[in-house]
Amino acid sequence: MVEVQQLTKTFGTQVAVNNISFTAGKGEILGFLGPNGAGKSTTMKIATGYLPPTAGTVVVEGYDVLAAPLEVRRRVGYLPEHNPLYLDMYVHEYLEFIGSVHGLKGNHLQQRVRQMVDRVGLGREQNKQIGALSKGYRQRVGLAQALIHDPGVLILDEPTTGLDPNQIGEIRTLIRELGQDKTVIFSTHILPEVAALCSRAVIINRGQLVADSPVSELGAKAAGETIIRAEFEQPVDTTPLLALPGINQVEQEAGNTYRIRAAAGSDQRGAISRLAAQQGWVLLGLRQEEQSLEQVFQALTK
Numbered sequence: 263m264v265e266v267q268q269l270t271k272t273f274g275t276q277v278a279v280n281n282i283s284f285t286a287g288k289g290e291i292l293g294f295l296g297p298n299g300a301g302k303s304t305t306m307k308i309a310t311g312y313l314p315p316t317a318g319t320v321v322v323e324g325y326d327v328l329a330a331p332l333e334v335r336r337r338v339g340y341l342p343e344h345n346p347l348y349l350d351m352y353v354h355e356y357l358e359f360i361g362s363v364h365g366l367k368g369n370h371l372q373q374r375v376r377q378m379v380d381r382v383g384l385g386r387e388q389n390k391q392i393g394a395l396s397k398g399y400r401q402r403v404g405l406a407q408a409l410i411h412d413p414g415v416l417i418l419d420e421p422t423t424g425l426d427p428n429q430i431g432e433i434r435t436l437i438r439e440l441g442q443d444k445t446v447i448f449s450t451h452i453l454p455e456v457a458a459l460c461s462r463a464v465i466i467n468r469g470q471l472v473a474d475s476p477v478s479e480l481g482a483k484a485a486g487e488t489i490i491r492a493e494f495e496q497p498v499d500t501t502p503l504l505a506l507p508g509i510n511q512v513e514q515e516a517g518n519t520y521r522i523r524a525a526a527g528s529d530q531r532g533a534i535s536r537l538a539a540q541q542g543w544v545l546l547g548l549r550q551e552e553q554s555l556e557q558v559f560q561a562l563t564k
């Protein structure tokens with residue numbers, strides 16, 4: 263579990279992160295979104311103990327990043343945005359080195375290295391120097407080093423950037439598996455990735471939190487209201503529709519389709535279909551409009 267509370271980070275006069283709070287739970291994959299410069303990497307660096315907060319706290323599996331940085335590092339796997347690898351080291355050698363930094367030794371260390379090579383799909387490239395690997399394979403080495411000590415929390419800064427579509431698919435599958443029993447926070451600019459992988463998303467903009475909600479509810483939040491389209495066989499009297507609680511406006515569109523604006527986050531379809539039955543209206547279609555994640559992101563971060 264990762265608990266970010268009223269976190270602020272300033273660099274001189276620049277406020278990179280401005281009083282944000284959110285929580286990521288065990289078995290949860292949290293998408294961390296925001297435009298360039300929003301403060302994502304800064305937040306992740308603080309949560310992994312690489313940067314101290316200016317104010318506020320981050321608590322990782324019960325340990326405060328400032329008060330217990332070693333306990334935090336033991337429990338966190340971190341893939342930084344600019345994956346800092348030792349290019350002249352061989353893949354095995356590097357993973358052994360990182361494993362030993364985490365206190366792994368002997369057979370157990372060798373076994374973990376083999377398991378990680380296998381897990382991230384480094385098999386064919388495992389005997390090369392890191393400098394000889396393609397971007398995608400370097401990213402896999404970065405993931406393997408983040409996982410080597412079997413941390414309960416994984417913080418991945420743009421893990422799929424620069425990968426080809428096949429590699430993206432494989433890394434997403436891996437993240438999905440890891441998310442079953444770990445806490446995973448990952449940042450990305452690829453919005454369909456969030457829809458595919460995450461149950462929840464946190465969006466920040468200019469250092470401030472602008473959304474923290476289940477991905478499925480983001481649309482209504484961004485729009486500030488829910489739009490429903492109802493098609494009837496005949497024109498209907500809009501007065502009883504407008505009288506339903508939570509319905510703000512009803513407009514007739516082409517034919518006998520009505521655009522119904524309702525309070526954000528509410529689902530009025532049941533009430534509308536019951537009203538239609540009461541009034542003897544033949545309801546041909548009833549559809550709640552979904553906003554795409556792109557639209558939501560743009561609305562919240564412009």
Ligand SMILES: Nc1ncnc2c1ncn2[C@@H]1O[C@H](COP(=O)(O)OP(=O)(O)OP(=O)(O)O)[C@@H](O)[C@H]1O
Pocket residue numbers: 273276277278296297298299300301302303304305343
């Ligand atoms: N060491 C630093 N010194 C000064 N300013 C910094 C430093 N690190 C980050 N910043 C500033 O803090 C702000 C947030 O940067 P950050 O890297 O956290 O954004 P981001 O959301 O990760 O962006 P991107 O999507 O482009 O990676 C930016 O304006 C950046 O210039």
